Amino acid sequence: MKSGKLIGIGVGPGDTELLTIKADKTLKSVPVVCAPRSSSSKPSLALSIVQPVLDEREEGYEVMEPLFPMIEDKNELEGYWDHAADEMAQRLNEGMDLAFITLGDPTVYSTFSYVSSRLKAMGFEVEIVPGVTSFTGCAAASGIQLADKDEIIVIVPKVDERLAQILPHGDTFVIMKTSRHSDELERIISEDNRDKKVMSVQNCSMEDEKVFEGFASDKKYLSTTIVKFSDKN
Structure with missing residues (x-):
């Protein structure tokens, strides 16, 4: 069975209407959406931006919300990134494409880089859909x-x-x-x-x-x- 593809999607600064056409199209088709949260008590801002698009979907989808806390300890952060990458790898190994949503653009100061580098090293295909910075x-x-x-x-x-x-x-x-x-x-x-x-x-x-x-x-x-x-x- 072919592995799924990791797709990093930039969702822009906040307005849903600033999503690109490609981002909109991808979010309406991927089976898994990964929306990191900075705190277990706070909702994902990136997810709130794309929720109107997801609400238009006719088929079901899964949402993953790994915790990426805003802390300075790099060793501790590595543990969170490793855990998230392992969970995402499970879905990809099942043949499901997975969209990782991130504020702005995935290539500019984004947590996407930490998990994408890990998953790329595991051999998974990675695609980036740029967003408005x-x-x-x-x-x-x-x-x-x-x-x-x-x-x-x-x-x-x-x-x-x-x-x-x-x-x-x-x-x-x-x-x-x-x-x-x-x-x-x-x-x-x-x-x-x-x-x-x-x-x-x-x-x-x-x-x-x-x-x-x-x-x-x-x-x-x-x-x-x-x-x-x-x-x-």
Whole structure:
């Protein structure tokens, strides 16, 4: 019997209508959908995004919700990733295709990479269906052109000393999850004397989306700040 295929599907930043046609089509046909949760007490945000699509299905499907906690201990995380990969391998060995849904795009800071590398090493076929990234969604919401001509875009996953080091070499900076480091971010950006436009977006494309000038001050997890520099004075 032929093994099933693992399909990583980017579901975009939050709005179901931002799913690609291919994602929609795949989600309506795969027998198993894997939707990781960050906590046993919290529902999967990715699953809530695709649920309207799944509700249109005529045939049944299985939903797997492995726990991928937001912790820093890599050794402990490895155990969660191993366990999830083993459970997914069971379904794939039964010949069932499996869709792993992830916010944004599977190739950008996604937990999909941790399980896909394990399953690929086991010999399973892996396919990726790209999705709208959070930072392009935030740029659209805030009306910022991320880049023109030969401008350099820098995507920053964490605010630390590296940002200050590379700041002079980029034109547009997209800083993810900024609510946890807004004071430090504002300090680093203020030290650059170029003219700049700063926009922040919280819960991009969701019903409670918030777009504003400046830096995020409240503790919304899904917060992104875009800093667009112009020529030095």
